[in-house]
Amino acid sequence: HAGLAALATAIRAELRPMIATASARRILRQACHDCDHDVVEAVLTDGKLLSTEGGQTRFRHDLFTDFFAAADLIHSATSEDALITEVLRPYHAELREFVLGGAGRAVQAALLSSEAAPRLLPGALRGRGGRELRRQTLVRCQELLDRIATHIRSLVFSLPEQPETERYQYLKAEFDGELGLADHENRLWHALPVAAEEGLLNAIL
Numbered sequence: 001h002a003g004l005a006a007l008a009t010a011i012r013a014e015l016r017p018m019i020a021t022a023s024a025r026r027i028l029r030q031a032c033h034d035c036d037h038d039v040v041e042a043v044l045t046d047g048k049l050l051s052t053e054g055g056q057t058r059f060r061h062d063l064f065t066d067f068f069a070a071a072d073l074i075h076s077a078t079s080e081d082a083l084i085t086e087v088l089r090p091y092h093a094e095l096r097e098f099v100l101g102g103a104g105r106a107v108q109a110a111l112l113s114s115e116a117a118p119r120l121l122p123g124a125l126r127g128r129g130g131r132e133l134r135r136q137t138l139v140r141c142q143e144l145l146d147r148i149a150t151h152i153r154s155l156v157f158s159l160p161e162q163p164e165t166e167r168y169q170y171l172k173a174e175f176d177g178e179l180g181l182a183d184h185e186n187r188l189w190h191a192l193p194v195a196a197e198e199g200l201l202n203a204i205l
Helices: 002-013 021-031 037-045 062-076 080-087 090-102 105-112 117-125 131-151 183-189 192-204
Strands: 050-053 056-059 152-157 171-175
Touching (some): 002 062, 062 090, 105 131
Antiparallel strands (some): 152 171
Protein backbone atom coordinates (compact mmCIF):
# COMPACT_ATOMS: atom_id res chain seq x y z
CA HIS A 1 0.00 0.00 0.00
CA ALA A 2 2.78 2.46 0.91
CA GLY A 3 4.56 1.68 -2.34
CA LEU A 4 1.45 2.26 -4.44
CA ALA A 5 0.75 5.50 -2.56
CA ALA A 6 4.27 6.79 -3.22
CA LEU A 7 4.02 5.72 -6.85
CA ALA A 8 0.71 7.54 -7.32
CA THR A 9 2.19 10.74 -5.93
CA ALA A 10 5.17 10.42 -8.27
CA ILE A 11 2.92 9.83 -11.29
CA ARG A 12 0.82 12.89 -10.49
CA ALA A 13 4.02 14.94 -10.22
CA GLU A 14 4.85 13.92 -13.80
CA LEU A 15 1.69 15.76 -14.95
CA ARG A 16 0.89 12.80 -17.17
CA PRO A 17 -0.71 9.46 -16.33
CA MET A 18 2.45 7.34 -16.48
CA ILE A 19 6.04 7.06 -15.33
CA ALA A 20 9.10 5.18 -16.56
CA THR A 21 8.95 1.60 -15.32
CA ALA A 22 12.50 1.84 -13.99
CA SER A 23 11.43 4.78 -11.83
CA ALA A 24 8.30 2.93 -10.72
CA ARG A 25 10.40 -0.07 -9.69
CA ARG A 26 12.76 2.15 -7.67
CA ILE A 27 9.87 3.96 -5.92
CA LEU A 28 8.18 0.70 -4.97
CA ARG A 29 11.38 -0.77 -3.55
CA GLN A 30 12.18 2.35 -1.52
CA ALA A 31 8.65 2.68 -0.17
CA CYS A 32 8.56 -0.89 1.08
CA HIS A 33 12.11 -0.63 2.48
CA ASP A 34 13.95 -2.47 -0.26
CA CYS A 35 11.54 -5.38 -0.33
CA ASP A 36 12.20 -8.50 -2.37
CA HIS A 37 12.66 -8.07 -6.13
CA ASP A 38 9.97 -10.67 -6.87
CA VAL A 39 7.42 -8.76 -4.79
CA VAL A 40 8.05 -5.57 -6.72
CA GLU A 41 7.86 -7.34 -10.06
CA ALA A 42 4.59 -9.01 -9.04
CA VAL A 43 3.06 -5.61 -8.24
CA LEU A 44 4.25 -4.23 -11.57
CA THR A 45 3.04 -7.12 -13.68
CA ASP A 46 -0.01 -8.73 -12.07
CA GLY A 47 -2.29 -6.34 -13.96
CA LYS A 48 -4.71 -5.74 -11.10
CA LEU A 49 -3.89 -2.11 -10.39
CA LEU A 50 -0.97 -1.27 -12.66
CA SER A 51 -0.35 -1.56 -16.38
CA THR A 52 3.25 -1.85 -17.58
CA GLU A 53 3.99 -1.62 -21.28
CA GLY A 54 6.72 -0.16 -23.49
CA GLY A 55 8.88 0.84 -20.53
CA GLN A 56 6.07 2.87 -18.97
CA THR A 57 3.91 2.12 -15.93
CA ARG A 58 0.53 3.57 -15.08
CA PHE A 59 -2.45 2.82 -12.89
CA ARG A 60 -5.20 1.06 -14.77
CA HIS A 61 -7.64 3.87 -13.92
CA ASP A 62 -7.13 7.51 -12.93
CA LEU A 63 -9.32 6.93 -9.87
CA PHE A 64 -6.76 4.42 -8.59
CA THR A 65 -4.07 7.08 -8.95
CA ASP A 66 -6.15 9.63 -7.05
CA PHE A 67 -7.10 7.16 -4.31
CA PHE A 68 -3.51 6.15 -3.56
CA ALA A 69 -2.20 9.72 -3.92
CA ALA A 70 -4.80 10.86 -1.38
CA ALA A 71 -3.66 8.11 0.99
CA ASP A 72 -0.08 9.32 0.59
CA LEU A 73 -1.16 12.90 1.28
CA ILE A 74 -2.93 11.87 4.49
CA HIS A 75 -0.09 9.72 5.81
CA SER A 76 2.68 12.16 4.93
CA ALA A 77 1.03 15.20 6.52
CA THR A 78 2.78 16.40 9.67
CA SER A 79 -0.47 17.63 11.24
CA GLU A 80 -4.16 18.03 10.51
CA ASP A 81 -3.63 21.74 9.82
CA ALA A 82 -0.87 20.90 7.36
CA LEU A 83 -3.12 18.37 5.62
CA ILE A 84 -5.95 20.90 5.32
CA THR A 85 -3.62 23.52 3.85
CA GLU A 86 -2.13 21.04 1.40
CA VAL A 87 -5.35 19.45 0.17
CA LEU A 88 -6.93 22.85 -0.46
CA ARG A 89 -4.22 23.69 -2.98
CA PRO A 90 -5.76 23.67 -6.50
CA TYR A 91 -3.25 20.97 -7.51
CA HIS A 92 -4.98 18.53 -5.16
CA ALA A 93 -8.58 19.27 -6.16
CA GLU A 94 -9.11 15.76 -7.55
CA LEU A 95 -7.95 14.18 -4.29
CA ARG A 96 -10.27 16.01 -1.91
CA GLU A 97 -13.15 13.56 -1.94
CA PHE A 98 -10.79 10.69 -1.17
CA VAL A 99 -9.14 12.70 1.61
CA LEU A 100 -12.58 13.52 2.97
CA GLY A 101 -13.33 9.83 3.28
CA GLY A 102 -10.01 8.92 4.89
CA ALA A 103 -9.18 11.84 7.17
CA GLY A 104 -10.26 12.63 10.72
CA ARG A 105 -13.22 14.72 11.80
CA ALA A 106 -11.30 17.99 12.10
CA VAL A 107 -10.12 17.72 8.49
CA GLN A 108 -13.58 16.70 7.31
CA ALA A 109 -15.18 19.67 9.07
CA ALA A 110 -12.63 22.08 7.62
CA LEU A 111 -13.10 20.79 4.08
CA LEU A 112 -16.90 20.91 4.30
CA SER A 113 -16.73 24.52 5.51
CA SER A 114 -14.16 25.63 2.92
CA GLU A 115 -14.52 27.03 -0.58
CA ALA A 116 -14.21 23.43 -1.80
CA ALA A 117 -17.46 22.49 -0.03
CA PRO A 118 -19.83 22.90 -3.03
CA ARG A 119 -18.07 19.99 -4.75
CA LEU A 120 -17.68 17.91 -1.59
CA LEU A 121 -21.02 18.26 0.18
CA PRO A 122 -23.07 16.24 -2.36
CA GLY A 123 -20.67 13.31 -2.04
CA ALA A 124 -20.67 13.54 1.74
CA LEU A 125 -24.47 13.54 1.80
CA ARG A 126 -24.55 10.51 -0.50
CA GLY A 127 -22.23 8.55 1.76
CA ARG A 128 -19.00 8.69 -0.23
CA GLY A 129 -17.12 9.66 2.93
CA GLY A 130 -18.73 6.90 4.96
CA ARG A 131 -21.93 6.50 6.94
CA GLU A 132 -20.88 8.61 9.91
CA LEU A 133 -19.88 11.60 7.76
CA ARG A 134 -23.19 11.30 5.89
CA ARG A 135 -25.08 11.32 9.19
CA GLN A 136 -23.16 14.30 10.52
CA THR A 137 -23.71 16.29 7.33
CA LEU A 138 -27.44 15.56 7.35
CA VAL A 139 -27.55 16.71 10.98
CA ARG A 140 -25.84 19.97 9.97
CA CYS A 141 -28.48 20.48 7.26
CA GLN A 142 -31.23 19.76 9.76
CA GLU A 143 -29.75 22.23 12.27
CA LEU A 144 -29.54 24.92 9.60
CA LEU A 145 -33.18 24.35 8.66
CA ASP A 146 -34.26 24.47 12.28
CA ARG A 147 -32.51 27.82 12.71
CA ILE A 148 -34.02 29.53 9.67
CA ALA A 149 -37.38 27.74 9.42
CA THR A 150 -39.41 30.69 10.69
CA HIS A 151 -37.94 32.93 7.95
CA ILE A 152 -38.83 30.65 5.03
CA ARG A 153 -42.02 31.57 3.15
CA SER A 154 -41.67 29.12 0.26
CA LEU A 155 -39.33 26.53 -1.22
CA VAL A 156 -39.39 25.28 -4.79
CA PHE A 157 -37.28 22.33 -5.93
CA SER A 158 -36.71 21.99 -9.67
CA LEU A 159 -36.67 18.58 -11.32
CA PRO A 160 -33.53 17.68 -13.31
CA GLU A 161 -33.59 16.98 -17.02
CA GLN A 162 -32.42 13.43 -16.29
CA PRO A 163 -34.43 12.26 -13.25
CA GLU A 164 -32.61 8.94 -13.11
CA THR A 165 -29.41 10.70 -12.01
CA GLU A 166 -30.85 12.82 -9.20
CA ARG A 167 -34.25 13.83 -7.90
CA TYR A 168 -33.78 17.54 -7.34
CA GLN A 169 -31.48 19.91 -9.14
CA TYR A 170 -31.70 23.18 -7.25
CA LEU A 171 -34.05 25.09 -5.01
CA LYS A 172 -35.57 28.53 -5.05
CA ALA A 173 -36.67 30.10 -1.79
CA GLU A 174 -38.45 33.18 -0.51
CA PHE A 175 -37.66 34.52 2.94
CA ASP A 176 -39.02 36.99 5.43
CA GLY A 177 -36.14 39.34 6.10
CA GLU A 178 -32.44 38.65 5.76
CA LEU A 179 -31.11 35.26 6.83
CA GLY A 180 -27.60 36.49 7.48
CA LEU A 181 -26.00 33.14 6.60
CA ALA A 182 -22.27 32.74 7.06
CA ASP A 183 -20.33 31.54 4.02
CA HIS A 184 -20.18 27.93 5.23
CA GLU A 185 -23.92 27.99 5.99
CA ASN A 186 -24.68 29.35 2.55
CA ARG A 187 -22.75 26.45 0.99
CA LEU A 188 -24.72 24.03 3.14
CA TRP A 189 -27.96 25.70 2.09
CA HIS A 190 -27.19 25.09 -1.58
CA ALA A 191 -26.65 21.39 -0.81
CA LEU A 192 -30.22 21.00 0.50
CA PRO A 193 -31.53 19.45 -2.75
CA VAL A 194 -29.14 16.54 -2.21
CA ALA A 195 -30.06 16.41 1.48
CA ALA A 196 -33.69 16.11 0.37
CA GLU A 197 -32.77 13.12 -1.81
CA GLU A 198 -31.00 11.54 1.14
CA GLY A 199 -33.94 11.57 3.54
CA LEU A 200 -34.32 15.15 4.75
CA LEU A 201 -37.35 16.00 2.57
CA ASN A 202 -39.87 15.62 5.40
CA ALA A 203 -37.87 18.00 7.57
CA ILE A 204 -37.62 20.49 4.69
CA LEU A 205 -41.38 20.33 4.11
